[in-house]
Amino acid sequence: MVKFSWPGRATVLCLLLAIAPSSASADEGAAVFPDDNGVTALEDLTGAALEELLARDPTARLDARGRLLFADRHATTLTGPEAPSRQVAPLGKTFTLHSRPGSKRVIHLDFDGERVCNTAWNDSGLLGPILGGGLACGNHPGFKGNTGGGFSKADKRAIQEVWARVSEDFAPFDVDVTTQRPARNALERTNTSDKSFGVHAVVSSSAQVRNSTCGGPGCAGVAYVGIFDDPQANDARILWAFPEELGNSPRRLADVISHEAGHTLGLNHDGQGNLDYYGGHGIWAPIMGSSDRHLTQWSRGEYAGATETQDDLAVLAQNGIPRLADDHAANKRKAKRIRRAQPVSGVIGTSADVDAFVIKASCRAKVKVKARNADLGPNLDLRLTVKRPRKPAQLVNPLSSASGTAGGLDATWQGKGRPGTWLVKVAGTGARNPASTGYSGYGSLGRYTLKVTGKCVRR
Ligand SMILES: [Zn+2]
Numbered sequence: 001m002v003k004f005s006w007p008g009r010a011t012v013l014c015l016l017l018a019i020a021p022s023s024a025s026a027d028e029g030a031a032v033f034p035d036d037n038g039v040t041a042l043e044d045l046t047g048a049a050l051e052e053l054l055a056r057d058p059t060a061r062l063d064a065r066g067r068l069l070f071a072d073r074h075a076t077t078l079t080g081p082e083a084p085s086r087q088v089a090p091l092g093k094t095f096t097l098h099s100r101p102g103s104k105r106v107i108h109l110d111f112d113g114e115r116v117c118n119t120a121w122n123d124s125g126l127l128g129p130i131l132g133g134g135l136a137c138g139n140h141p142g143f144k145g146n147t148g149g150g151f152s153k154a155d156k157r158a159i160q161e162v163w164a165r166v167s168e169d170f171a172p173f174d175v176d177v178t179t180q181r182p183a184r185n186a187l188e189r190t191n192t193s194d195k196s197f198g199v200h201a202v203v204s205s206s207a208q209v210r211n212s213t214c215g216g217p218g219c220a221g222v223a224y225v226g227i228f229d230d231p232q233a234n235d236a237r238i239l240w241a242f243p244e245e246l247g248n249s250p251r252r253l254a255d256v257i258s259h260e261a262g263h264t265l266g267l268n269h270d271g272q273g274n275l276d277y278y279g280g281h282g283i284w285a286p287i288m289g290s291s292d293r294h295l296t297q298w299s300r301g302e303y304a305g306a307t308e309t310q311d312d313l314a315v316l317a318q319n320g321i322p323r324l325a326d327d328h329a330a331n332k333r334k335a336k337r338i339r340r341a342q343p344v345s346g347v348i349g350t351s352a353d354v355d356a357f358v359i360k361a362s363c364r365a366k367v368k369v370k371a372r373n374a375d376l377g378p379n380l381d382l383r384l385t386v387k388r389p390r391k392p393a394q395l396v397n398p399l400s401s402a403s404g405t406a407g408g409l410d411a412t413w414q415g416k417g418r419p420g421t422w423l424v425k426v427a428g429t430g431a432r433n434p435a436s437t438g439y440s441g442y443g444s445l446g447r448y449t450l451k452v453t454g455k456c457v458r459r
Contacts, residue, residue, distance in 0.1 A: 056307065057269055057276045063126040067224060067236070070263050071131060074220035074245065074256060074277075074290045082249050085157035086376060088164045094156040096180045099167035103176040105228075105321050106186055106198030107261050109166065111151070111159050111179070113142035114202050120224065120236040121213050131222075132212040143203045143243060158250045162203075165254030165377030166261070169287060169298075171446045172313070172349040173321040189231045197320070199228055199264045200238045201257050210242045220245040220252075223260035225268070229320035239264055254377060255296055258287050262298075262312070266319035270299055271307035278303065282432065283406045284439045288312065295406040297379045297443030302434040312443070313350075328355035332423050340457040343449045348380055348428040351441040359422040361388075363456030369413040370451045371426050380446035381439075383429040384411035389420035400431045400438075417456040426450055 117137035124134035167177040189197035214222040221241045227233035239260040246252035270286040272278040277290035285291035286299035298312035317323050328346045335356040346355050373380040387393040400408035432438025
């Protein structure tokens with residue numbers, strides 16, 4: 001459980017007073033949002049709802065044009081030692097990783113430093129009154145202070161892990177999470193008929209960058225809200241993440257990047273009662289909260305005391321990253337055949353998604369059907385059903401761990417073979433009580449692989 005270090009109530013009031021003149025100076029009363037620049041970030045918020053959000057959540061700020069951003073004060077304390085980063089690709093491919101090559105929507109993860117000029121982050125007139133006064137135009141260091149001069153093997157593994165974890169959070173969506181720099185016009189959106197756009201997640205170890213864009217120590221990330229698909233917001237496509245605030249943990253860094261990207265796609269914070277961020281329970285926490293828990297998912301506020309009931313998955317899709325079409329049918333007639341020891345992969349894209357497969361078996365020797373979620377940062381808790389000829393279907397759904405690391409998310413069936421055609425179904429599931437100890441199937445989504453072994457499974 002993380003501890004938050006919040007400014008006291010008086011400080012919060014000062015902060016809100018401090019930003020009031022800047023919104024007024026743009027000749028916009030609080031009731032006339034969205035602003036007259038055509039900024040769509042606030043289109044879903046009425047003036048009253050925006051005022052309420054600003055009053056409730058001190059991390060929410062307005063820039064001088066009335067655009068909403070969040071300066072996130074995540075905890076620095078980790079609950080335990082981190083496992084060494086696992087490599088997911090050859091180290092030479094660290095900066096050419098793509099989660100969905102060819103997608104027109106892009107989240108570019110940038111680790112090697114960046115020249116930042118002429119953006120909202122450089123504009124002291126926009127940020128000055130509320131944050132650190134804006135960033136000087138020039139080159140700014142990346143992860144571990146890198147300025148493009150190469151990374152150690154350990155750093156490359158860490159970068160791969162961050163990429164894999166962020167990719168998994170966005171697995172149900174048509175968006176390419178990539179470590180490769182896209183062409184400049186691939187991120188900017190020129191007008192509403194431009195279909196290629198995205199955001200630029202810049203990871204920086206620089207205290208100066210953090211101070212200039214996010215107001216000082218304690219800030220783990222900062223991003224504008226709802227700008228992902230906004231042609232008027234090409235100056236605000238950078239979101240920042242500050243790994244020094246997170247002990248350089250790839251897991252926490254990935255959580256912060258997904259959280260900030262969530263802001264750019266229109267999401268607000270998942271709080272609880274007076275807490276601006278919900279810290280989760282058991283192994284679970286919402287991505288738009290803040291915690292050190294191991295199973296982080298998109299949420300619709302099903303836990304007790306939720307302050308935000310945004311349907312995260314719907315909001316993400318409405319603001320620039322469409323849901324994927326289903327990859328595997330649910331019924332036996334259209335089910336894909338799986339062959340012995342030849343894994344198939346898929347994505348559980350919605351809580352109602354069921355992916356069906358058939359196996360042809362020839363004898364009664366032992367068979368193993370193994371469904372595994374993503375190796376790093378899975379959001380998917382799997383359930384598996386196996387139906388053998390003339391036998392009732394059997395459900396495999398191990399209960400996930402109550403606390404600590406997230407165990408029990410995979411599902412494996414083992415049993416005797418039976419000649420004929422089997423039906424295997426893969427789906428996501430919840431566990432325990434979503435209000436207090438667990439989670440529903442809502443955000444239990446993501447990639448899986450399914451593998452069948454045993455000598456009587458036909459090749
Ligand atoms: Zn936030």
